[in-house]
Amino acid sequence: MSVHSYPKLEIRLDYLRENTEKIVKLASEFGIEITGVIKGATGIPECSLMMEEGGAASIASSRIEQLIDAKNAGVKIPLIMLRIPMISEAEDIVRYCDISVNSEIEVLKALNKEAISQGKIHKVLLMAELGDLREGFWERYEIQEAALMVEEGFDGLYLQGVGVNLGCYGSLDYTVDKLEELIQIAEDIESAIGRKLDWISGGSSRTIERLLEKDIPKRINHFRVGEAPLLARDLETYHGYDMSFLHKDVFTLKAEVIEVKNKPSYPFGTISVDAFGNKPHYEDRGVRKRALLGVGKADYGSSIENIFPHVEGVKIIGASSDHTILDIEDVAEDIKVGDVLSFNINYGSMIFLTSSRNVVVELIKK
Numbered sequence: 273m274s275v276h277s278y279p280k281l282e283i284r285l286d287y288l289r290e291n292t293e294k295i296v297k298l299a300s301e302f303g304i305e306i307t308g309v310i311k312g313a314t315g316i317p318e319c320s321l322m323m324e325e326g327g328a329a330s331i332a333s334s335r336i337e338q339l340i341d342a343k344n345a346g347v348k349i350p351l352i353m354l355r356i357p358m359i360s361e362a363e364d365i366v367r368y369c370d371i372s373v374n375s376e377i378e379v380l381k382a383l384n385k386e387a388i389s390q391g392k393i394h395k396v397l398l399m400a401e402l403g404d405l406r407e408g409f410w411e412r413y414e415i416q417e418a419a420l421m422v423e424e425g426f427d428g429l430y431l432q433g434v435g436v437n438l439g440c441y442g443s444l445d446y447t448v449d450k451l452e453e454l455i456q457i458a459e460d461i462e463s464a465i466g467r468k469l470d471w472i473s474g475g476s477s478r479t480i481e482r483l484l485e486k487d488i489p490k491r492i493n494h495f496r497v498g499e500a501p502l503l504a505r506d507l508e509t510y511h512g513y514d515m516s517f518l519h520k521d522v523f524t525l526k527a528e529v530i531e532v533k534n535k536p537s538y539p540f541g542t543i544s545v546d547a548f549g550n551k552p553h554y555e556d557r558g559v560r561k562r563a564l565l566g567v568g569k570a571d572y573g574s575s576i577e578n579i580f581p582h583v584e585g586v587k588i589i590g591a592s593s594d595h596t597i598l599d600i601e602d603v604a605e606d607i608k609v610g611d612v613l614s615f616n617i618n619y620g621s622m623i624f625l626t627s628s629r630n631v632v633v634e635l636i637k638k
């Protein structure tokens with residue numbers, strides 16, 4: 273039990289379930305199965321349960337401990353390890369996960385050995401590198417060889433399919449071209465192994481763009497989505513899609529006002545660097561009304577651009593580890609010490625807020 277009430281992160285679990293339901297329904301119209309990705313919310317087990325209730329066919333994370341938590345919380349659907357397993361965690365991957373994402377033969381060998389010794393068949397999804405330059409086999413012959421090896425040489429593994437991830441490092445979009453390239457890779461593998469692959473895994477939340485445009489190539493049949501059910505922000509912010517069919521307020525950050533004063537907007541004295549060694553720019557706007565909040569970068573991460581005030585006119589002008597400074601000169605309502613202000617969050621701040629022991633997480637289900 274926490275000794276303080278704020279900062280608080282409210283999570284509307286019912287909204288998360290409803291978002292998952294809507295995405296599952298939309299995807300099913302195109303024959304696509306949905307995996308719910310929980311890493312953005314640091315694998316809070318109730319979030320996994322809500323995605324399961326909302327119709328996700330499986331749950332995925334980049335962190336094994338979050339998948340173990342999901343299992344312990346009673347999640348029944350398959351669990352997927354989304355980051356290439358470390359060889360050192362092969363035993364736990366096989367023990368706790370049904371499927372893992374892979375791009376290295378050495379890792380596949382380790383998983384195979386573990387699966388055989390645990391008497392299990394572990395499923396693998398092979399990742400193709402299509403230009404985003406994070407994980408994936410680069411040369412076409414390499415993924416083909418790996419697929420054949422899994423299919424014919426590794427008794428402990430089952431080849432579930434192939435997948436791609438874009439938009440994480442190289443900022444690439446899931447264009448029709450890229451998805452068709454993935455299908456080509458899949459079909460070459462299918463001819464080589466003489467059967468259909470279970471999954472051609474087209475991507476993450478941003479692939480939902482292809483459903484909204486109704487131009488998703490036919491053979492894509494699996495998506496792995498976290499950002500869309502949790503936040504529903506990216507496709508609207510970066511691509512201009514109307515995402516109002518989803519709740520954009522699954523998460524609300526609440527912080528308490530600890531000081532309200534009129535102060536100059538330009539620091540006085542000898543200016544060098546701030547608490548983080550940076551040299552920020554200060555604009556002299558004269559004396560302004562400001563509020564100080566009991567929340568800071570230790571809670572929501574390194575940028576004040578990761579939280580968005582609900583109250584109109586509130587402007588975040590700076591922050592240190594444990595304080596956030598607001599300009600409230602232009603705010604109509606009277607903000608007082610002890611008031612609690614609400615904020616929307618984004619992916620960056622979600623990761624910090626859900627994993628910080630400074631933040632009280634309140635799970636709400638209406």
Ligand SMILES: *Cc1c(COP(=O)(O)O)cnc(C)c1O
Pocket residue numbers: 309311312334354355373437475476477478496497498499500
């Ligand atoms: C994080 C991740 C996802 C989910 O991405 P979202 O943008 O949260 O939908 C899907 N696939 C892989 C491989 C990932 O690492």
